[in-house]
Amino acid sequence: MNYQNPTPVTGGPVRLSGAVMTHPRRIDAARLLAETDTAGRIRVVTDPQPEGPPTALRSAALAWDAVEPDATHHLVLQDDVVLADGFFAYAEQVAAAVPHEALAFYTGWEGRTGAATRLAALAGQEWTYAVEEHAPCLALMLPADVARGYAAFAAEHGSGWPYDVVVQRYLNALGVPIRVSVPSTVDHSEVPSIAGNSTHGWRQAALFTDRATAPTAYDCAQFAVVPFYQYGDARCAFRRGADAQWEYIETERYLRRLGLAESCRASFVAAGPSPLPERVARAVWETGFAMGVVVASVTAEPPSAEAARAVMDTLGPGGLCEEYTAGELGALIPPVRELALAAFARGRVAERAAAGTAARPEVAVTGGAGGFGRQLAGLLGDAGHHAAHLPEPSGAEHLDGAAYVVHVGVPGAGPGPLAQVLAAAEKARVERLVYVGSARVYRGSDEPDVTEASPTGPPADPEALAWWLEEERCRRWSEESGIAVQVLRPAEPVGPGVFTEGTAARWMHRVWTRHPLLLDRGRRHQVVDHRDLADAVVAVLSAPPHRPVFNVASALYTEEELAELVALIARRTAWEELPGPGVRQGVMETALIGTELGWQPSAPLHEGLRALAQWLACDTHDAITGLPQTGSDV
Secondary structure: OEEEOOOOOOOOOOOEEEEEEEOHHHHHHHHHHHOOOOOOOEEEEEOOOOOOOOOOHHHHHHHHHOOOOOOOEEEEEEOOEEEOEOHHHHHHHHHHHOOOOEEEOOOEOOOHHHHHHHHHHHOOOOEEEOOOOOOOOOEEEEEHHHHHHHHHHHHHHOOOOOHHHHHHHHHHHHOOOEEEEOOEOEEEOOOOOOOOOHHHOOOOEOOEOOEOOOOOOOOEEEOOEEEEEEOOEEEEEEEEOOOOEEEEEEHHHHHHHHOOHHHHHHHHHHOOOOOOOHHHHHHHHHHHHHHHHHHHHHOOOOOOHHHHHHHHHOHHHHHHOOOOOHHHHHHHHHHHHHHHHHHHHHHHHOOOOOOOOOOOOOEEEEEOHHHHHHHHHHHHHHOOOOEEEOOOOOOHHHHOOOOEEEEEOOHHHOOHHHHHHHHHHHHHOOOEEEEEOOHHHHEOOOOOEEOOOOOOOOOOOHHHHHHHHHHHHHHHHHHHHOOEEEEEEEOEEEOOOOOOOOHHHHHHHHHHOOOOEEEOOOOEEEEEEHHHHHHHHHHHHOOOOOOOEEEEOOEEEEHHHHHHHHHHHOOOOOEEEOOOOOOOEOEEOOHHHHHHHOOOOOOOHHHHHHHHHHHHHHHOHHHOOOOOOOOOOO
């Protein structure tokens, strides 16, 4: 855990202005909220197009533009909030102490930043920084000069993205951190969402106080690991690598990396039966256990019983709010809390395995756009290989000790990167190279079903040809170097870091930005979960290189089935017919890798699709370059 100590303010007094953003249907509630500021500094701003599609973007631009000329800070509230007693005086005190930061007075129990709030409370901290996701915008205060720039940024870069995503990207562009109060001094009321978010279920603060008292300190905690329970899954956000970028993996995988997965499993079994469904109980235990591990790494002091109970009261609703009604969630709070507290106690005393000595990688993963190469290296490491991601190995010394090279193809980058990898692999005399290509090598095929024996020559489709040429370079290199090469042809990959490939990613991008899906109802789509693809690589490396090519897919969907999954996981928009048939490709036969290597898909595919959706909306931000805003869906 790191801290940032604020520089004491040296300017004049804080002058606050503010706005409540609302819809005409809720104008009365918005006015009552504005009137809670007895100084009269909060105005009401209404949606300028109330009959339009539900979105907060329109009223947000006006609300952030409503900064008074002499204001130092500007506060924007959404109309469905309740404020702690003494809130406005508290907001002014905080603005004076940390004048150059964004200040979020609410974090929801369902998000990653809500999970960081729980950790901070358990560690005895009053502040934490938001985890990269989407800005907590229910009650947000910005320095006035920052607030004044939002509307222009949103007009140029909003492109239909959700309001909280646009705010996150804006603050990222300016380098403005988001400081979060622990506990929240604003909470969500229980009225339907005007912005179309009611399908996300019951939402409240991760931790709320109804009395805003003066902070005792302004040190701000920033955790390197944040376990969170979301959409029914136990996951961890963690900073990895020299660039300290956030990555998100299953909590069980993270505990395995620490040497604590077996301890977590054994303690779960020893805890005895739970009244909760097994899937829920296991995810709650993993989350609570990992929270204990993280908190014990930053403080030896146990949290107070009151703080621990309050934190765990919101863990279950946060993780299950899209699956259960408010009434059902209320009934789940006590058993989830007690199980999470027991897991937290076990995690606090769990002993990590000793760190091993750094060694050269057994598997070098090269290539891979959008961070997918690094994801694949991590998955291979979790499967027991000593793997490292080397995006551009410039010489054999980078591959010393590596028995295998797994190259993730990126034909759009030209022949240079692959040629560089092949030259380095030959100098290092690796045992084998696995080229991870694409099922798009079959694009444009007239055959309804295709096997590894196809294509027999250069495809006519330009995209298929680019993939085929990369495969051919690898095959020719194998003949010249004497090093075995095997080719994997994965279906459309789904998971974090794979946005440049396939219909699912394009459709996710379109629905996040409120565009209709363009359907060719005769098409069929094969997809592969990123974890299944990693397992296929493991299967290939675990057997002699007898077969040159394997097709890999997790599932097959019709056009309508895939569109419905995208709607359920991300957002529902209109479906329209493509004016003409899209480019087809045959359905791959995938029996060979099963019969030869025993590989079968096993990853829950909805998790991979959700990870892709979240990665596009919450993790790439202004790095999205591979998907056109309104481009082709074909």
